[in-house]
Amino acid sequence: MRFEIEIRVTPREGIVDPEGQTIGQALDNLGYSGVHHVKAGRLVRFELDADDTDQARSSVDRMCEELIANPVIERYEVQIRSPETASP
Template sequence: MIFSVAVEIRPLEGIANPEGLTIERALPALGFSGVREVRVGKLLRFELEAADEHHARHEVEQMCEHLLANPVIERADIRLEAIGATK
């Protein structure tokens, strides 16, 4: 099956998030108030071919561990959706 995969990688709570702080400080100068707790992460989207959802999730977890995320400072949340049969 083909899966549409989204992996959100974001800084763990308590880990510095300089890009978010910069945005939070810049917004009031541009006239936007009322924004708090800005956190910036990455969102990876891709297609994955796998036998079933269980295998697909396991493979994406392994990818996160080995390449996509740094578990010391980041967490990865995985969303999967079947979008078709294997061609």
């Protein structure tokens, strides 16, 4: 089965996030008010061949730990959609 994978990588709480700070400052400079706690992160999407959702999740977790995220300073969330559950 082919699964659609989306991984969201964000800085852990307490880790300095210069990109988020820069975006927040730029929005303020442009006149947008009421913006708080800007955080910047990364998004990785791909398709993955796997036997079932459990195998897909275990494989994606290993990819995240090994390559996609830096678990020391980043956390990641994984969303897995199988062809059956995929919304249009």
